Structures are given as C-alpha cells and as structure tokens.
Amino acid sequence: xxxxxxxxxxxxxxxxxxxFLFLLDHYMQGPTGNGQPLSPALAERLRHELPRxxxxxxxxxxxNDAHGAARPVGLINCVEGFSTFTGQPLLNVHxxxxxxxxxxxxxxxxxLAHVESVAxxxxxxxxxxxxxxxxxxxxxxxxxxxxxxxxxxxxMGRALFMEKKL
Numbered sequence: 609x610x611x612x613x614x615x616x617x618x619x620x621x622x623x624x625x626x627x628f629l630f631l632l633d634h635y636m637q638g639p640t641g642n643g644q645p646l647s648p649a650l651a652e653r654l655r656h657e658l659p660r661x662x663x664x665x666x667x668x669x670x671x672n673d674a675h676g677a678a679r680p681v682g683l684i685n686c687v688e689g690f691s692t693f694t695g696q697p698l699l700n701v702h703x704x705x706x707x708x709x710x711x712x713x714x715x716x717x718x719x720l721a722h723v724e725s726v727a728x729x730x731x732x733x734x735x736x737x738x739x740x741x742x743x744x745x746x747x748x749x750x751x752x753x754x755x756x757x758x759x760x761x762x763x764m765g766r767a768l769f770m771e772k773k774l
Contacts, residue, residue, distance in 0.1 A: 610671045610672055611671070611672070612669050612670065612671055612681075612682075612715065612718050613669070613670045613671075613678065614667050614668070614669050614670075614682075614718065614719065614722045615667065615668055615670070616665070616666065616667055616668075617658075617666035617667065617668055617683075619655065619658055619659040620659065624668065625655055627668055627680035627683075628654075628666060628668065628683060629646060629651050629654070629655075630680060631668070631680055631682070631683040631705045631707070632646055632654075632683065632703070632705065633645055633646035633651075634705060634707060634708070635683075635703060635705040638708070640740055640743050640746070663687055663688040663689075664685065664686070664687055664688075665685070665686045665687075665688070665699070665723075665726065666683065666684070666685045666686070667683070667684050667719060667722060667723065668680055668682070668683055669681050669682030669683070669684075669706075669715055669718065669719055671710070671715075680707075681706065681707050681710045681715055682704075682705060682706045682707070682710070682715040682716065682718075682719050683703065683704070683705040683719075684701060684703065684704050684705075684719040684720070684722075684723055685701075685702045685703040686699050686700060686701050686702060686723055686726075687699075687700045687702050688700075688730070688732070689736075691733050691734070694733040696731055696732060696733040697730055697731060697732045697733070698727075698732050698733055698734050698735070698736060699723065699726070699727040699730070699732045699734075699735050699736070700735075700736045700737065701720070701723060701735060701736070701737035702737075704716050704719060704720070704737075704746070706719075711745070712745075716746075716749050717749065717752070717753060720735075720750075720753050721753075723735065735755070736758075737750065737755065738769040
C-alpha cells in the first residue's frame, strides 16, 4: 500500500469539501449506499450543516498517485455520543468510504486506527458502528479490527440496530 495521509475535513476549504462530497457520492451510488448519486440539494445542505455540528468528525485519507499527486481514497464520518453506563463520551462510526479501486489495501483499517486514536484522546469509552449483514467484506474488516456484536447478558441476546424514519 502507498503511504496514506489522514486529515480532518475542513469544510471552509473548497478542496476538502469537494473531496468529501466526491467520496460520499461514491459510497451512496454503491450497493451498500442507496444506489443513487448525491443530489445537489443534499450536497448543499451538507456543506452548510456539517461545519455547524461540533460532534460530527470527518477525516479524509489521501494517497499519492503514480505521478505523485495526492488523491482522496477514503473517508470516515463519526458522531460523538455519550454513554450513560460509563458517564463518558463514545464515538459512533457513521460512514466509512474507500474508493472501490483502492479496497483491500488497509485504508479502512488506517481510518479506523486514526479514529480510535482520536476517540482515546477525547476520553471516549468505546467506538460503535453499524454494518449491513450482507456486507461481508466490511464485517470482516471490522471484526479484524476488534469490533464485535454488542450484548450485555447472553440471555438477552445481541443488540439490534433499528430506525424509525421521520
């Protein structure tokens, strides 16, 4: 794998925002996204809303191409929450994106390691994430990184991710 540079997304910088939207669009159009391109309206809303959300952390991974130019190859978006069981913050990994042509090169692992370091620096008690059952590659990568299904008491079973759209 070529060396990676991981940096926070600065939404006041046009290039950071462009790279963020490019990678998010790549993810959204894929089989684990919604299969649709990022709409201009959503792109505009993200440009304005994300900088206003101090609990949202986004990081870009760059890799130099054959000509030495840095290109965006990965993105991770996280949201800080709070654990009432520990009285400490937690960091939820909301999105991980790696360009399809760059997968299986350790980019997702490098992004996760970076976020783990950030979470430790912030005093977080844990990292959380959700993954689609059929996304075997991502599930394996997360398990290799140390993620496991959440349960408190085996008699109660594992936690399920649920949603109610509004």
